[in-house]
Amino acid sequence: MxxxxxxxxxxxxxxxxxxxxxxxxxxxxxxxxxxxxxxxxxxxxxxxxxxxxxxxxxxxxxxxxxxxxxxxxxxxxxxxxxxxxxxxxxxxxxxxxxxxxxxxxxxxxxxxxxxxxxxxxxxxxxxxxxAPSVPVIDFIGDSITAGCWVAGRHASYDYRPERNYVGTAVDLLHATDVRIAYSAGGVLRQATGEVPTAEHFLTHLDASTPWKANNPDLVVVNLGVNDRRFPLKQFTSRYDHFLSLVTSLFPTPPILIMIPFSQTFAEPIRRLASNHQLPVIETTGWCTTYTDGLHPDQPGATESGVRLAQKLSNWLK
Incomplete structure (x- = not known):
């Protein structure tokens, strides 16, 4: 052995x-x-x-x-x-x-x-x-990106990161992924598990371990839905700062900004992405079924993953 x-x-x-x-x-x-x-x-x-x-x-x-x-x-x-x-x-x-x-x-x-x-x-x-080398995509997000609540409402047992929208898209693209995503997290709202806000969890692996960023082929950001209870002005300022951090951490690969499936803060996200000269992935109508009104269920996750793969394929060629 x-x-x-x-x-x-x-x-x-x-x-x-x-x-x-x-x-x-x-x-x-x-x-x-x-x-x-x-x-x-x-x-x-x-x-x-x-x-x-x-x-x-x-x-x-x-x-x-x-x-x-x-x-x-x-x-x-x-x-x-x-x-x-x-x-x-x-x-x-x-x-x-x-x-x-x-x-x-x-x-x-x-x-x-x-x-x-x-x-x-x-x-x-x-x-x-x-393993043989394949394209690498970094996904920065929250519980929806991490893969929570896809199969139902039971914590842990009903999570499906392997088959959520990210897992589905990665398989269709014959790529692999790095998830930088925590439940309930946002640019203003701290995540669960004592995890801080996105600007801190992006640069650290835990409370005592800094993260040296990898070198992916693409970076996809899907944040904002958990910040929906904060004032617009406060969100705009912090999201703008976060995009500056992302572009400094990943100076080479294309960085794509997703509008949350719920369309939360859609207009300011579009505007800020444009200010940073970052492409926007529109998601209106991508996901039609949810576990709880916010997290895609398995059909919704598959549906949105297929649509995302179609978009990302243009950037991996």
């Missing part, structure tokens, strides 16, 4: 996204605070993998969830409370993807070390290798 430590797994990720090495309860882990964080690697000569994780939730929360698939096949979901799961395959080379697929607002991801934590991967034979 061969053992891949968190640091060995980290070395397989060419663009590290929002993963980093963190010690949790005296255990070294590959750690992320983001719902929707993805790992991609290939197997070579392996017939069985065992993925070991920490049951790292808040004591009042249901289990955190991971999802995995082989060669772009169907997604399988696993509870972190089981501490491990097995992936069976054959010795040929295969693409394995693992995504952090469920947590709750009670998980203190920012300063309480209650993010997603992978402690190791064990293989029966062969090796793990870096």
């Amino acid at each position: 061969n053992y891949y430590s968190p640091r060995s797994l980290y070395s397989l990720i060419p663009q590290h996204g929002r993963w980093f090495i963190k010690e949790i309860n005296n255990v070294s882990t590959l750690y992320t605070t983001n719902l929707g964080s993805r790992l991609r690697f290939t197997t070579n000569g392996i017939s069985k993998l065992t993925v070991n994780v920490l049951d790292n939730r808040n004591e009042l929360s249901p289990s955190q969830i991971y999802a995995w698939r082989i060669d772009n096949g169907p997604w399988h979901r696993e509870q972190a409370s089981q501490n491990s799961w097995k992936i069976k395959t054959n010795p040929e080379s295969h693409l394995i993807e693992i995504i952090t697929a469920g947590n709750t607002d009670l998980d203190r991801v920012w300063s309480g070390n209650q993010g997603f934590a992978i402690s190791s991967v064990e293989i029966d034979q062969g090796t793990l290798e870096s």
